[in-house]
Amino acid sequence: MDTKNKNNKIKDKDNPYLPSIAIVKEVIRETPNIISLKIELEDQKEKKSFSFKPGQVGQISVFGSGESTFVINSSPSDTDYLQFTVMKVGVNTTAISNLSEGERVGLRAPLGNSFPCQEWEGKNILIIGGGIGLAPLRPLIFYILENREKYKDLTVLYAAKTPQDLCYKYDLKDWEKLGDINLVQTIDNPCPEWDKEVGLCPNVLEKMNPSPGDTAAITCGPPIMIKYTLEVLKKLKFERNMVYTTLERRMKCGVGKCGRCNVGEKFVCMDGPVFSLEELESIPEPFI
Secondary structure, three states, X not given: OOHHHHHHHHHHHOOOOOOEEEEEEEEEXXXXXXXXXXXXXXXXXXXXXXXXXXXXXXXEEEOXXXXXXXXXXXXXXXXXXXXXXXXOOOHHHHHHHOOOOOOEEEEEEXXXXXXXXXXHOOOEEEEEEEXXXXXXXXXXXXXXXXXXXXXXXXXXXXXXXXXXXOOOHHHHHHHHHOOOOEXXXXXXXXXXXXXXXXXXXXXXHHHHOOOOOOEEEEEEXXXXXXXXXXXXXXXXXXXXXXXXXXXXXXXXXXXXXXXXXXXXXXXXXXXXXXXXXXXXXXXXXXXX
């Protein structure tokens, strides 16, 4: 190899915008407009060394269409594949939704910070998700279940507009069978054959009236849901430094260069996407 080509190779390796190649292993239809994508890194050495923490994200690119940010929502302990969940809303998400098994995509991951799971050891965990917002919380739930002895009570409140809008129905069935997780599911309005909670997520949360004592609360969902859920948690006297959310939807380049996620002194891709309520309240509005 001549010096010029060698230098180019080194430059490419150090280029933060250069994606790895991954192969689509499975496409799961979650709802009419949401799919989950299981992918595997093509380079086996890279696959073997890859690791991530709950809350971290990745950039998936469909060549010729674009690149978008999605949270890694498989279990951090599962090294066979990485899972991402995608709602069909634009050009690139449509291209991703049209992928088939065996096709190749670009992947830049892991990016961003993660949930402070170690800091929460010995505490109660309250997880509040809405719609596709359960995706960032899913690896956290897996992590806690796999390290169950390190945490006290685990409560998961999951909300959606209708039963058809619930993601990860296979997980919900499994979690319902477990004796060490309190799973509460709710939909916006009454529906035939629905025998669980009915009501908007913040309203159901307030009805549940969880104790803020020694409890970490983590929420993610549509921006309006996050806004009012945080208000309820404040009303219930949860400590600001014990309430967390994740804002990966604002990310673009993932390396603090494009400025798309910059608000005040914060860059979501560098300082987040996981933030405590205490941090959020120090950032200029609107942030969520």
